[in-house]
Amino acid sequence: MFTESTFVFIALGAIFAYSFYAVLVAGQLSLGQAGFASLAAFTAATLAPSPKDVGDLPALLIAIVIGMSVGALTAVILGLPTMRLRGVFLAIATLAFAEAVRILIINMGWTGGAQGMSVPKVVEPWMAWVILALVAYWFWRQAPSRYGRALEAIREDELAARAMGIDVGGHRLSAFVSAGAIAGLYGVLWAYYVRLLAPEDFGFTKAIDGLVTAVVGGSTTFFGPLLGSVFLEMIPEVQRAIGIEAGWIRPFLAGLLMLLVILFLPGGLASLLPRRTLRLVSGTAIDADPEGALGGLAQRIHPAQGETVVDLVGLGKDYGGVHANKDIDLHITGGEVIGLIGPNGAGKTTLVNMISGLSKPTSGTAEVLGLRPGKAAVHKVAAAGVSRTFQHSKLFARLSALENVMVGGHLVGKPTFLRRLLWLPSARRDERRLVLHAARCLERVGLAGKESTAASALSYGDQRRLEIARALASDPSLLILDEPAAGMNHVEADALSALIGSLAQDGLTILLIEHNVGMVMKTCSRIVVLNFGEVIATGTPDEIANNPAVVEAYLGSAEPEDAS
Amino acid sequence: MQQLLNGLFIGSIYALFAIGFTLVFGVLDRLNLAHPAVFAVSAFVGIELVEVAGLSIWLTLPIVFVVGGLLGIIIERVAFRPLKNRPDAHFAGLISSIALAGMFIALLQWRYGPNTRRFPADSFPSTTFTIFGAQVTLLQVAILVISVVLMVALALLVARSRLGRGMRAIAENPTAARVLGINVDRVTMTTFAISSALGAVAGALFAMNVNSAQLGMGSAIELKGLAVIIVGGMGSLPGALVGGLLLGLAEVFAVQYLSSSWRDLVAFGLLFLILLVRPQGLFGARKVREV
Numbered sequence: 001m002f003t004e005s006t007f008v009f010i011a012l013g014a015i016f017a018y019s020f021y022a023v024l025v026a027g028q029l030s031l032g033q034a035g036f037a038s039l040a041a042f043t044a045a046t047l048a049p050s051p052k053d054v055g056d057l058p059a060l061l062i063a064i065v066i067g068m069s070v071g072a073l074t075a076v077i078l079g080l081p082t083m084r085l086r087g088v089f090l091a092i093a094t095l096a097f098a099e100a101v102r103i104l105i106i107n108m109g110w111t112g113g114a115q116g117m118s119v120p121k122v123v124e125p126w127m128a129w130v131i132l133a134l135v136a137y138w139f140w141r142q143a144p145s146r147y148g149r150a151l152e153a154i155r156e157d158e159l160a161a162r163a164m165g166i167d168v169g170g171h172r173l174s175a176f177v178s179a180g181a182i183a184g185l186y187g188v189l190w191a192y193y194v195r196l197l198a199p200e201d202f203g204f205t206k207a208i209d210g211l212v213t214a215v216v217g218g219s220t221t222f223f224g225p226l227l228g229s230v231f232l233e234m235i236p237e238v239q240r241a242i243g244i245e246a247g248w249i250r251p252f253l254a255g256l257l258m259l260l261v262i263l264f265l266p267g268g269l270a271s272l273l274p275r276r277t278l279r280l281v282s283g284t285a286i287d288a289d290p291e292g293a294l295g296g297l298a299q300r301i302h303p304a305q306g307e308t309v310v311d312l313v314g315l316g317k318d319y320g321g322v323h324a325n326k327d328i329d330l331h332i333t334g335g336e337v338i339g340l341i342g343p344n345g346a347g348k349t350t351l352v353n354m355i356s357g358l359s360k361p362t363s364g365t366a367e368v369l370g371l372r373p374g375k376a377a378v379h380k381v382a383a384a385g386v387s388r389t390f391q392h393s394k395l396f397a398r399l400s401a402l403e404n405v406m407v408g409g410h411l412v413g414k415p416t417f418l419r420r421l422l423w424l425p426s427a428r429r430d431e432r433r434l435v436l437h438a439a440r441c442l443e444r445v446g447l448a449g450k451e452s453t454a455a456s457a458l459s460y461g462d463q464r465r466l467e468i469a470r471a472l473a474s475d476p477s478l479l480i481l482d483e484p485a486a487g488m489n490h491v492e493a494d495a496l497s498a499l500i501g502s503l504a505q506d507g508l509t510i511l512l513i514e515h516n517v518g519m520v521m522k523t524c525s526r527i528v529v530l531n532f533g534e535v536i537a538t539g540t541p542d543e544i545a546n547n548p549a550v551v552e553a554y555l556g557s558a559e560p561e562d563a564s
Numbered sequence: 565m566q567q568l569l570n571g572l573f574i575g576s577i578y579a580l581f582a583i584g585f586t587l588v589f590g591v592l593d594r595l596n597l598a599h600p601a602v603f604a605v606s607a608f609v610g611i612e613l614v615e616v617a618g619l620s621i622w623l624t625l626p627i628v629f630v631v632g633g634l635l636g637i638i639i640e641r642v643a644f645r646p647l648k649n650r651p652d653a654h655f656a657g658l659i660s661s662i663a664l665a666g667m668f669i670a671l672l673q674w675r676y677g678p679n680t681r682r683f684p685a686d687s688f689p690s691t692t693f694t695i696f697g698a699q700v701t702l703l704q705v706a707i708l709v710i711s712v713v714l715m716v717a718l719a720l721l722v723a724r725s726r727l728g729r730g731m732r733a734i735a736e737n738p739t740a741a742r743v744l745g746i747n748v749d750r751v752t753m754t755t756f757a758i759s760s761a762l763g764a765v766a767g768a769l770f771a772m773n774v775n776s777a778q779l780g781m782g783s784a785i786e787l788k789g790l791a792v793i794i795v796g797g798m799g800s801l802p803g804a805l806v807g808g809l810l811l812g813l814a815e816v817f818a819v820q821y822l823s824s825s826w827r828d829l830v831a832f833g834l835l836f837l838i839l840l841v842r843p844q845g846l847f848g849a850r851k852v853r854e855v
Contacts, residue, residue, distance in 0.1 A: 103826070255664065
């Protein structure tokens, strides 16, 4: 029923699908892989020595090295200018690149033009499958590593990933480069199997095939591309075996099956198999290791009392003609708990966005923990010790609560991917330590027992708490909480208030935006009031409560005719 | 002059095809990759109507328009609506529309076989004009006029009508549109229907222009359509018009002054450049993300 070529094409199709998987895990849609494969195949077939001279396997290995380098290098060159494109735009830019490569190769002399070039057949089925196994192994080890989690976080919410200290640009580029290298590998294997290498082999249809294989198989689990390839290669085989011969029925059924998979199996074929979830063995593991986990990971020395943490001078932000913030002067020192209050639209979130580096000020200067946010990249600001929650939850929805917090611990954890590839025990220890650290953060906000629940399945209040746990996991010196108590009842708000107090005891500096004025009064040592983008008052809770300007901003003037 | 006009004729078909593409993207933020299949199906249906039913080519166009609309409704119902609440709706929609497109093409192959088909010999009027020394057939003029009229009508529909207001509201924020009492599902379906109807007319006109239809004609124009909507700006209707005409002209002149094998490279070079320099396209507005 199955010929040798079916087996080889399953392996090749899966390898090509892995080059799509490599970027899909990071939420990028690239269709340029056919172009990488094409360039790699033609370059390798031209440069590599003939199998007659050096033997089959050495010739293939040399060709693979050349091909993967060409693929990776091309990905770097293409990636540097295009990595700032998102979604469909990236897809079309990379597709345009692949088409340009195809046309170039057709028009070049050394490639044999549209006829292509003949390449000796070297690849045996076992070679294809061994190489496939190596590629699959790579992604298996990647998934639960610090690098793999960072990619998933970028897929789920790029902005939040950045605020957790992940260098999004670097990670996206490295995912893209690995896609390029694997596509190059595929191109070489293809060339050395089909004998005749033609530019038309790497057209638009090929790119779509690769994408479809990866998505149908499942782009969130490492064995998805393999399943997808088996499925799609088997459809014509099975049809032939049961005697369906008419030319149109095969593509029709293939389309139908693909449609059914995508409509009814959201995670692709891989979702049919049970997924192993990361979980704590037991709650007692934390108690058994009282200092090891947190003591090992949380080592930042927080600014002492009175030391400058935030220094804003004349800071302003304009959107067109609208002043979201104007002439803000603010000095925050170590260990303070600052409340930032003001009516809706007063510019509170804009201000903390500037402090955490997410938006650039249009005037004035900001210095936070020795850095200039707005000039320094967001992940560097995070690395300096700034961590935050968002007014509208920006959790990594499809990751579990524990994984969310582990991403938050990106900065305190150590890279584990390469060590995981080699099965070094130290990687396992580091992962374990990060799990314990994350579990401890969850416990601290009162989410113990919910480790393996997906973030999107948590209740609203729990999502707010998870955001705080995630922000805590990076062991910040400055913690910014943007309306953390929104939607909490007063019992929950009291618990939150107590938590903030205990964090301040640990030496953290906290900036709290909150509409629950009672809670702010109770929790904060100093309060800043914003209205229409300007600071209208600062002072202790008592001073603020008796400040007429504040009362007016919140309740309106007692005499409306004087309000103008 | 002859080249300029030829560029305009082919460009107006590209524009008509692309405008349907970009309409769905602009309103619904989805790329419908079954659009090229509609383009191919309608070309075959058009030929069938002329050949078998003996209709004049002018009468086939409204019928093709309706067929395209129906296909659009099928596409929306089958490939997009079931996915709309999924976190990966973007990727999933691409795949499901590719799958559906494959099924359409397979059905075409069943009905018409794999060979190229042409209109019967005497189905085109033989009138020709001479404009500034260039030879122009009545058919070419008709293609340009029909394309432009349809695109202007669409622009008016989006700008002025109640339906158009609904579309623009959904483009801004589907949830808010629903809260305001707009029937989002119906507007979405209508958008797909209009988009596909335009793509269908483009397909029939294209088949008339080159007097042939092949199963692969959709994929051939797909990349050009993508190039047009990027150059013009994703979701921008005037952008698709200008982009389509530009691409038509660029191709004709590239063939004239370079060689035909380099033609497509010019288009993709242009596309790539635009993406790097001005990712929002010539007429697109950059969307600002809220924190």
